Amino acid sequence: QSALTQPASVSGSPGQSITISCTGTFNDVGTFNLVSWYQQHPGKAPKLIIYEVTKRPSGASTRFSGSKSGNTASLTISGLQAEDEADYYCCSFSYETSGMVFGGGTELTVL
């Protein structure tokens, strides 16, 4: 039950776009369109921003978008803002355990 693979950190300037990748296997990301993404600010609980690869929950910014190709899912944040500086986690259903598996997390720095 290995964690999904994310880059440890990414950065971008205000107004730019960044993409965070999330790589799994055919047991999780590759087979199921059940990838979700969470934003977590320091000391706070995670917040859902994308589910089922591409869907945004009510209230989530339209600047967040998701996609998937093969075993890799991606989160794109467009028009970066200072408030986007946070940790981002992907998550997927895992056939291996019938449970969930998270990525290691990516720290986003807005320069």
Add this chain to the structure above:
Amino acid sequence: QVQLVESGGGVVQPGRSLRLSCVASGFTFNNYALHWVRQAPGKGLEWVAVISYDGSNAYYANSVKGRFTMSRDSSMNTLYLQMNSLGPDDTAVYYCARPGVSGNGWNYYYYHYMDVWGKGTTVTVSS
């Protein structure tokens, strides 16, 4: 409003047990599966376990299987996590989380993402 409030955390010696609680409000408790997710200090999120809407089924992460048990009490709108044989690697903030899909079924459709989170309760395993 929809809310989850965890409690029961604290400092516990290695090898001992602890039971966490999560009280739900603002939604129909019996219509949702529920998760526990933990986060070790300075580390990422780790999924721990999920329980079905009626408590009859549960899945666990390999790291806690055989040591942790989830249960729920619909009369109290409360979710539990019984943690036995605790070790230093269990030190973490423990969050309960509700999926975004309601219904009285039991497959991944009913728990594959988490749209409501509690604020967490901290467990420290130390001698």
